Amino acid sequence: MAALPAALQPQVVIDALVKQYDNLRALGGVTFSVNCGEWVALMGPSGSGKTTLINILGGLDTLTSGQVSVDGVDLSKLSENELVRYRAEKVGFVFQQFHLVPYLTALENVMLAQYFHSSTDERQAADALRRVGLGDRLEHLPAKLSGGEQQRVAIARALINEPKLILADEPTGNLDEANENIVLQIFRELHEAGHTILMVTHDPDIARQADRRIELAHGHLQYDTAQHGPGHPLHCPLANTADCCTEPSSVTTVEDQIRFDHLLEQIWICGEEAKPAQISQLHAEGPAGRLPLITDEPARRVLTRMSEVSLVELRSDEAQLTPMGARRARDVVRRHRLAERLFKDTFAIDDTEAHTQACKFEHIISPELDQRICTFLGHPKTCPHGNPIPPGNCCGNLSAATTTTNGHV
Numbered sequence: 001m002a003a004l005p006a007a008l009q010p011q012v013v014i015d016a017l018v019k020q021y022d023n024l025r026a027l028g029g030v031t032f033s034v035n036c037g038e039w040v041a042l043m044g045p046s047g048s049g050k051t052t053l054i055n056i057l058g059g060l061d062t063l064t065s066g067q068v069s070v071d072g073v074d075l076s077k078l079s080e081n082e083l084v085r086y087r088a089e090k091v092g093f094v095f096q097q098f099h100l101v102p103y104l105t106a107l108e109n110v111m112l113a114q115y116f117h118s119s120t121d122e123r124q125a126a127d128a129l130r131r132v133g134l135g136d137r138l139e140h141l142p143a144k145l146s147g148g149e150q151q152r153v154a155i156a157r158a159l160i161n162e163p164k165l166i167l168a169d170e171p172t173g174n175l176d177e178a179n180e181n182i183v184l185q186i187f188r189e190l191h192e193a194g195h196t197i198l199m200v201t202h203d204p205d206i207a208r209q210a211d212r213r214i215e216l217a218h219g220h221l222q223y224d225t226a227q228h229g230p231g232h233p234l235h236c237p238l239a240n241t242a243d244c245c246t247e248p249s250s251v252t253t254v255e256d257q258i259r260f261d262h263l264l265e266q267i268w269i270c271g272e273e274a275k276p277a278q279i280s281q282l283h284a285e286g287p288a289g290r291l292p293l294i295t296d297e298p299a300r301r302v303l304t305r306m307s308e309v310s311l312v313e314l315r316s317d318e319a320q321l322t323p324m325g326a327r328r329a330r331d332v333v334r335r336h337r338l339a340e341r342l343f344k345d346t347f348a349i350d351d352t353e354a355h356t357q358a359c360k361f362e363h364i365i366s367p368e369l370d371q372r373i374c375t376f377l378g379h380p381k382t383c384p385h386g387n388p389i390p391p392g393n394c395c396g397n398l399s400a401a402t403t404t405t406n407g408h409v
């Protein structure tokens with residue numbers, strides 16, 4: 001039989017993919033494949049498993065059973081080091097949050113990504129920024145760029161290694177209409193240039209621009225243009241209504257997430273020091289003091305909201321981490337200490353400044369960047385102050401990653 005043309009060969013093959021988180025089945029046996037050069041819009045209500053699927057495809061999360069292969073490589077067979085290489089070489093991520101380092105210029109942000117792949121090449125980084133129309137913004141800090149321009153820097157960074165597979169999780173979710181159009185135009189050009197794109201979106205207009213629409217519901221494939229034909233109506237029960245994409249009001253604000261992280265960090269540190277986390281001693285602002293834009297609030301009030309979302313349990317004057325809270329605390333402590341190492345060792349910033357910057361940096365580091373920084377730094381075991389950095393998946397020591405002092409999970 002004659003070989004299929006490259007464009008018709010599946011680049012991504014997903015077969016009976018199951019992802020289980022404790023008692024929760026986020027993906028319950030999903031099967032589909034994506035051809036080279038296809039643009040797929042991934043849709044479905046909140047909680048249907050879209051991000052989990054993107055994270056597994058990007059090698060940021062592991063699967064429970066089934067098979068996922070990209071370019072013939074079975075992701076479940078890759079070691080942690082091989083996964084880091086896979087992410088660096090094969091995949092470009094574009095997230096809703098831009099995850100730019102605020103203290104580096106547009107050019108340096110792209111060069112930082114090159115650093116994790118191989119070596120830096122200023123001309124190549126500048127070319128990548130010119131391709132997304134930012135040739136005159138190379139030396140601008142993210143704060144001096146509009147949301148659309150920041151997202152374009154993030155796209156330039158994602159494209160620096162010429163990835164065949166682009167994974168985008170609501171890349172226009174934070175943009176106004178004008179910037180959304182500019183970013184979508186870049187995706188159209190990437191599509192024309194032959195990149196395979198999997199894009200999570202809630203927007204039916206964006207989905208219509210893709211070659212194909214796949215919808216998930218409760219972790220199952222609900223609809224696929226390739227199986228059901230293009231005429232099928234959008235399956236999201238809220239599609240085309242004002243409620244489509246509206247997060248439930250119980251969702252916490254970004255400010256609250258930052259307060260939560262600060263408190264989780266302090267409770268974690270009490271655990272490391274084998275001390276009870278006394279609520280009267282905790283404070284909602286960060287260890288380096290109050291952050292700009294975050295209004296102060298008594299710790300007990302914030303902790304009450306945290307107990308409502310099962311991050312902590314409150315007992316008279318003591319706060320204890322739940323298993324979910326401990327996992328998140330561990331991640332934020334890890335990001336903070338890794339960031340301190342990065343600032344101290346790589347940028348030669350002094351201790352106090354490294355600590356202050358790490359307090360901000362810990363909120364914007366993506367899981368992907370966390371692992372790249374850790375790998376780049378050689379999986380350090382301690383921060384500059386000698387405190388332990390909880391190991392991550394990239395450190396290849398999962399048993400040590402799951403238990404630490406004082407019952408932390």
Ligand code: ADP
Binds near residue numbers: 044049050052
């Ligand atoms: P979507 O992107 O469609 O909103 P997600 O993939 O984020 O959905 O989540 C699917 C389900 O898996 C949700 O119920 C979510 O709460 C759960 N989930 C996602 N990540 C985790 C995790 N790390 N631990 C436990 N449950 C998770």
